[in-house]
Each structure stands twice: as C-alpha cells, then as structure tokens.
Amino acid sequence: MKSEAKQCQNCKNEFTIEPEDFLFYEKIKVPASTWCPECIWQLLFLWRNERSLYKRKCNAPGHEEEIISIFPPDSEINSVYDYKFWWSDNWDSLQYGREYNFSEPFLQQFGKLLASVPQPNVIQTNSINSEYCNSVLGAKNCYLVFAASRIENTYYSSWLDEIRDCLDILWSHHGELGYENVLCNDFYKLFFSGFSEECSESAFLWDCRGCSYCFGCVGLRNKQYHIFNKPYSKEEYFSKIKEYNLGSFAELSKIKKDFQEFKLKYPHKYARITNSVNSTGDNLKNAKNAFYCFDSTMGAFEDCRYVAVPFGKDEAIKDSHSSFGVGHGFSFAYQSASVITGSSVFFSKKIWTGYNIQYSYNCHNCHDLFACVGLRNKSYCILNKQYSKEEYEKLVPQIIDHMNQMPYTDSKGRIYRYGEFFPPERSPFAYNETIAQEYFPLTKEQAEQQGYRWKEPETKNYQITKTPDQLPDHIKDVKDGILNDIIQCAHVTTSQVVTCNEQCTTAFRIIPQELEFYRKNNIALPRLCPNCRHYQRLKQRNPLKLWQRKCQCSGTKSDNGIYQNQTNHFHQDQHCPNEFETSYAPERQEIVYCEECYQQEVV
Numbered sequence: 001m002k003s004e005a006k007q008c009q010n011c012k013n014e015f016t017i018e019p020e021d022f023l024f025y026e027k028i029k030v031p032a033s034t035w036c037p038e039c040i041w042q043l044l045f046l047w048r049n050e051r052s053l054y055k056r057k058c059n060a061p062g063h064e065e066e067i068i069s070i071f072p073p074d075s076e077i078n079s080v081y082d083y084k085f086w087w088s089d090n091w092d093s094l095q096y097g098r099e100y101n102f103s104e105p106f107l108q109q110f111g112k113l114l115a116s117v118p119q120p121n122v123i124q125t126n127s128i129n130s131e132y133c134n135s136v137l138g139a140k141n142c143y144l145v146f147a148a149s150r151i152e153n154t155y156y157s158s159w160l161d162e163i164r165d166c167l168d169i170l171w172s173h174h175g176e177l178g179y180e181n182v183l184c185n186d187f188y189k190l191f192f193s194g195f196s197e198e199c200s201e202s203a204f205l206w207d208c209r210g211c212s213y214c215f216g217c218v219g220l221r222n223k224q225y226h227i228f229n230k231p232y233s234k235e236e237y238f239s240k241i242k243e244y245n246l247g248s249f250a251e252l253s254k255i256k257k258d259f260q261e262f263k264l265k266y267p268h269k270y271a272r273i274t275n276s277v278n279s280t281g282d283n284l285k286n287a288k289n290a291f292y293c294f295d296s297t298m299g300a301f302e303d304c305r306y307v308a309v310p311f312g313k314d315e316a317i318k319d320s321h322s323s324f325g326v327g328h329g330f331s332f333a334y335q336s337a338s339v340i341t342g343s344s345v346f347f348s349k350k351i352w353t354g355y356n357i358q359y360s361y362n363c364h365n366c367h368d369l370f371a372c373v374g375l376r377n378k379s380y381c382i383l384n385k386q387y388s389k390e391e392y393e394k395l396v397p398q399i400i401d402h403m404n405q406m407p408y409t410d411s412k413g414r415i416y417r418y419g420e421f422f423p424p425e426r427s428p429f430a431y432n433e434t435i436a437q438e439y440f441p442l443t444k445e446q447a448e449q450q451g452y453r454w455k456e457p458e459t460k461n462y463q464i465t466k467t468p469d470q471l472p473d474h475i476k477d478v479k480d481g482i483l484n485d486i487i488q489c490a491h492v493t494t495s496q497v498v499t500c501n502e503q504c505t506t507a508f509r510i511i512p513q514e515l516e517f518y519r520k521n522n523i524a525l526p527r528l529c530p531n532c533r534h535y536q537r538l539k540q541r542n543p544l545k546l547w548q549r550k551c552q553c554s555g556t557k558s559d560n561g562i563y564q565n566q567t568n569h570f571h572q573d574q575h576c577p578n579e580f581e582t583s584y585a586p587e588r589q590e591i592v593y594c595e596e597c598y599q600q601e602v603v
C-alpha cells in the first residue's frame, strides 16, 4: 500500500493519506476521508459549546422555570430540558422516531430529527451549587468552570481534574490554590505559571519540576529560592521577593512582560512528550505509536492517529483516528468527539458507553444505532425508530448506499457521502460559540466565507460603573463596594467597540470569593472579562499543528546566539544534526532544541 496525496474538500490544501490510514479505513470499512485531519477537527469542535451560556425557559412538561442553557433561545434545537428531567424516565426520546425516507438526502432527515429531540440544558453530573458550569462532573461551589471533574471552590477555569480553591487556570490536574496557570499539575500555591509539575509556593514558573519558593524561573528541576533562575539564600530570597509587588496592576503587567522575554532566553524542548514510544504531537504522556496526537494529560493510549485529548486512567485508548475527547478504554473511535467507554463509534458526538454507533448525537448506554439523537439504553434504532436486529442489519447498508446515491451538498458546494462527518450547518452551534474558535480562531468574515455560522453577540446594555482605568492600581486600595460594580472589559474601547475576537462579554463583576483570594494573595484585580482571560491563557499553548524543523543548537550556543550551552553535547561544537516534528512554528522566537540537546541543558 502506498501513500496518496489528496486535496481537502474544505481548505483545498493537499494532505497525505498514509498506508496506516488506509489500513485503519479497511479495518472499520469506511472510505478514505475527503477532508484533511485539521478540517475534520474543526468540524468536530463545532459541536462543542463549552462556555456560551444563555437563559431560556425549560420546555419539560409541567416546567417553565428559567434555566441556564448552552442552547440559545433562538437555537434550532426546539426544546431544552433541565438536565435532571432529561436524565429521568419521565419522557421517551423514541417518540420522535421516524421512518427513513429514500427520496430525501440523509443529512436533511437527520437535521429534522436533531431539531425535534429535546436536549439537556447543560452537561452536569453530581454537582452542587455550580449552576453556571458546563461539562462538569462532581463540581462543588464552582462558577464559570467548564470541562472539569472533581472540583471545589474553583472559578473561571477549564479542563481540570481534582482541583480546589483555584481561579483562572487551564488544563491542570491535582492542585490547590492556583491562579493563572496553564498545564500545571500537582501544585500548591502556584501563580502565573505554565507547563510545570510538582511546584509550590512559587510564581512565574515555566517548564519547571519539583520547585518551591521560586519566582520567574524557566527549566529548573528540584530547586528552591531562585529568582529569574538565580540562586539565593533563604533569607536573601525572602527579602528580595518583596520587590515584586503583584498587588499593583502596573507592576504585575511589567513582571508579566519581563517574564515573557526571559522565557525566550532558554531552550524549549521540541515537544512535551514523556514516557512515550514512537509518537508525534504535543503534550503527550504514556503514548505508544501515536501520530499527530495532542493533549493526553491523563492515562495511556496507543495506535492512534490525529486524536486530540485522549483521556482516562484505567484502560488505554486504542486504535482511534481523527477524533477529539476519547475516554476510558475506548477503541475504534473515528471522526467522533466526546466518546467515553466503548468501541466502534463513527461520525458521532457525545456517546457515553456504547458500540457500533454511527451518525448519532448524545446517546448513552446504547449499541447498534444509526442516525439517532438523545437515546438511552437502546439498540437497533435508526432515526430514533426501533427495529429488530434483522431489520436493522438489512436497512443500514441500504441507507449507506442511499447516502452515496443521493449525497448532501452544503451551501459551499461541499459534498457529503457516507464517510464524512456532519456539515457545519448541522451543528446546533455557531462557530464562535464553540471551541472551534479557541483552537482555530477566525474573524466573522473568514467564518462566513468558509460556510460556518457566526453568532452576533447579544446586546447586553450593561450599566458600566467602572472602566478599567478607574480601578485602583493596588489591591490594598480596593474597597468592598467593588462587588457592586459592573466593570468594563479592557478589550472594549471608549466608543463601545470590542477589539478582540475572544467571545468577550464586554463587562464583568468581581465575586466575593474572588476578591478575598486577590486580597489574601496580594494580586491586582483583573482588567479583562473571564472569556478574554481564558483566551489569553489559550495563547500560551501551542496550536494543534506540527512543523518539520531542525534543532536550533549550533554546538556551543543556540542558533540565535542568545543561549550559551552549559555542557558538551554529543555533536561537540558542530551543529546538532537532529530534526523533529514540533508544534513551534518556524517563525516563532523560542529557542527549540531536540530531546538530546534539551536534556543536556535541563537536568
């Protein structure tokens, strides 16, 4: 089998289908994709609205209370149930079932079913006092937290597990008292840090491990009392650290800027891959034969291609392709997102415990489904209609045939036969309501030009009581009255124009728990709304993309002359010959070293 170059139906870029991809397609009996892996991710992300919350009426029979929902009131989804009612036995989603119609394109029929079946307002399980959270399991007293499990007293944060008393953190597990951290694990009292593990009582750390009482450090291992990578005695450290006053917004901004520049003076490892074999991507742990995969922060996985966020502690994720959020021992996920426990799920979104499922949305504890929405504990259903096993097995191949005979064509002329994921217009969400905007940010014009729906922000008419420049510079001068203020986000101009593309809510409040945290830890008030803060953290991670590059170690120093090697490398004073696949784009300023050169310098 040879590799084959193809042109992506969507972005028109060339992509390569390798023999390993063909083998996978053969195994699961699907045709080769006509979309490139990056565009498939983009389509999958369009089905994940994490943080756009709306108020609407609960449509469950006998209910009419106002609820928080990820589906706006004008959504194509006709009815939204309070999630507790949705998960109860008080209604039956088979009542929305329909006969397959061989004179209408498949995706059109699926669209009608999708619009008619009620959806839960948010994704929550076992949570207490955490109304404004979505995709959370076991949340207690949390506010604006998304995609998280086992969290307590935590605010404005995403992608967490086992976290308590934290604000504004991203991609972290097992930590307490954190603020403005990105991908930090096993921490205690850690602020403004990134990609660091087992660190405590520190701030502004980057790529550090096992450090405590350190400030502004890069690439340190098991160190104490360091400031900007310089060692101090314990006494000196505590007297010197007083010079850095994070309580003042002006000083904090300057420290952030200085640290940003300081990071560029040290080599960065080409990829954050640990304990892995034969794998490419970024942020990988316990991976085996993973190709172009990203963000496996928990658990093991193997033989996967183009999978982002495989997770789960017990069993390894296996044999999956072009998917996102594949969890707990799943195998054979293909073009699917949010699939947990099970096997052989293709072209589907949000399937928890299930196998042999295709083109389905939000179905749980099911097997052998085709084109179903919102089912629980069912099997052998098509368009939410129950069949016998024999009828089902006869009808599914006929529908697949029909999908190829009468394909669906979208507004941009893209053609969808069997083997393609749902087109953008089938998603219940607009591009900028979903994580597609986080990973592949677009302007309104770009999104519409590519055939994605765009949601105009609702007019909020907030009565702004403070603009960012009216806030006291220092946290010590902030009075309790701040809790009544509606503060304008610094991304909004005086003439009310939003200058960013980051789901800006234009204004925000400070909540009491938050104020207490800033006061206790001497941290200045933020000037951006929670969404804009989230997007600044996202910028600290690399994109879901790899470039082939050379190691930037020229022998005794880095190519740009900024970093002087501390040791002798295997290549002596010659340029390092190693090449790698890295998520650092070639034009970036960071010094990027191969595994061997990096390990020589960072011990």
Ligand SMILES: [Zn+2]
Pocket: 008, 009, 010, 011, 012, 013, 035, 036, 037, 038, 039, 040
């Ligand atoms: Zn493409």
Ligand SMILES: [Zn+2]
Pocket: 489, 490, 491, 503, 504, 505, 506, 507, 528, 529, 530, 531, 532
């Ligand atoms: Zn904002």
Ligand SMILES: [Zn+2]
Pocket: 551, 552, 553, 576, 577, 578, 593, 594, 595, 596, 597, 598
């Ligand atoms: Zn090297």
Ligand SMILES: [Zn+2]
Pocket: 553, 554, 555, 569, 570, 571, 576, 596, 597
């Ligand atoms: Zn080297």
